Amino acid sequence: MTSRWTSRALAGLCVAALANWTWADAAGKPWDPAMGTAAVKGKVKLNGAAPKRKPVDMGSDPACAGMHQEPLLTETTIVGDAGQIKNVFVWVKRGLEGWVFKAPAEPVVLEQKGCQYVPRVSGVMVGQSFKIRNSDPLAHNVHGMPKLNSEFNIGQATQGGENVVTFTEPEVCMKVKCDIHGWMVTYVAVVPHPFFAITADDGTFALAGLPPGEYVIEAWHEKLGKSEQVVKVEDKESKDLEFTFEGK
Numbered sequence: 456m457t458s459r460w461t462s463r464a465l466a467g468l469c470v471a472a473l474a475n476w477t478w479a480d481a482a483g484k485p486w487d488p489a490m491g492t493a494a495v496k497g498k499v500k501l502n503g504a505a506p507k508r509k510p511v512d513m514g515s516d517p518a519c520a521g522m523h524q525e526p527l528l529t530e531t532t533i534v535g536d537a538g539q540i541k542n543v544f545v546w547v548k549r550g551l552e553g554w555v556f557k558a559p560a561e562p563v564v565l566e567q568k569g570c571q572y573v574p575r576v577s578g579v580m581v582g583q584s585f586k587i588r589n590s591d592p593l594a595h596n597v598h599g600m601p602k603l604n605s606e607f608n609i610g611q612a613t614q615g616g617e618n619v620v621t622f623t624e625p626e627v628c629m630k631v632k633c634d635i636h637g638w639m640v641t642y643v644a645v646v647p648h649p650f651f652a653i654t655a656d657d658g659t660f661a662l663a664g665l666p667p668g669e670y671v672i673e674a675w676h677e678k679l680g681k682s683e684q685v686v687k688v689e690d691k692e693s694k695d696l697e698f699t700f701e702g703k
C-alpha cells in the first residue's frame with residue numbers, strides 16, 4: 456500500500472515537474488512585490504462605427520431561452536458610445552522574463568449561467584486553478600480548444616457541478632465552447648505572471664505594481680485581433696497607452 460502510494464506520488468511529482476518545466480525553468484528570480492512601483496494604464500478604442508449587437512438565438516434549447524425575459528445580446532464585440540471596447544485582454548507580453556511568479560492560491564471562476572459563460576474573457580496564471588461551475592438546472596459541456604495547452608472536454612450534467620483545470624503553458628487566448636449550445640463561447644488567457652487586465656465597460660485597463668522596465672504590451676480581442684506597443688516606465692512612474700482597433 457505504502458510503496459504503491461509512494462510510486463504514484465513520485466509519478467505525480469514528475470508529471471508536475473515536466474508540465475511546469477517550460478515556464479518555471481525560465482531564468483529568473485522569485486518576484487519581489489516591493490519592486491512593483493510602476494504602472495501602465497490606458498484605454499482601448501474602436502476606429503469606425505460600432506457593430507450592432509444582435510439577440511442570441513437560443514431556439515435550439517427552449518430551456519435556455521426560457522431563462523431570459525429578454526434575449527441576451529451577442530458579446531462578440533461590445534463597443535460603447537465613445538468607441539470604447541469592452542473585454543479586450545491586455546497583458547505584458549515581454550519584459551518580465553527576469554522574474555518567476557507564483558500563481559495565487561485562489562481559483563479563477565468561470566460560470567455557466569442562463570446558458571451563457573460569465574465572464575466572456577478570463578485571465579488565469581500558469582498553474583493556477585481554473586474552476587468551471589454549472590449554475591444552470593440543465594447540462595452543459597465545457598470544451599477547451601487550446602493550441603499550446605491540453606485540450607479538455609468536461610460534461611457538467613447537473614446544477615452546482617464544478618470542475619477544476621490548470622494550464623501549463625502561456626496562451627493568449629484559447630477558445631472554450633459548449634458543444635450542446637452553439638452560441639456559448641468564452642475565451643481564456645493563460646499568462647505566466649499577474650500583469651494582465653480585461654477592459655471594463657469604459658474600455659479602460661490598468662497594469663499596476665509593475666517593476667520599472669521596458670515592456671511589450673499586447674491588447675487582444677476575439678474579433679478585432681491584436682495590437683502591441685512598447686512602453687518604458689521608470690521607478691514610481693505611470694504611463695498611459697491608447698490602443699485603437701479598426702472596425703471589422
Ligand SMILES: [Cu+2]
Nearest residue numbers: 595633635636
Ligand atoms: Cu451549454
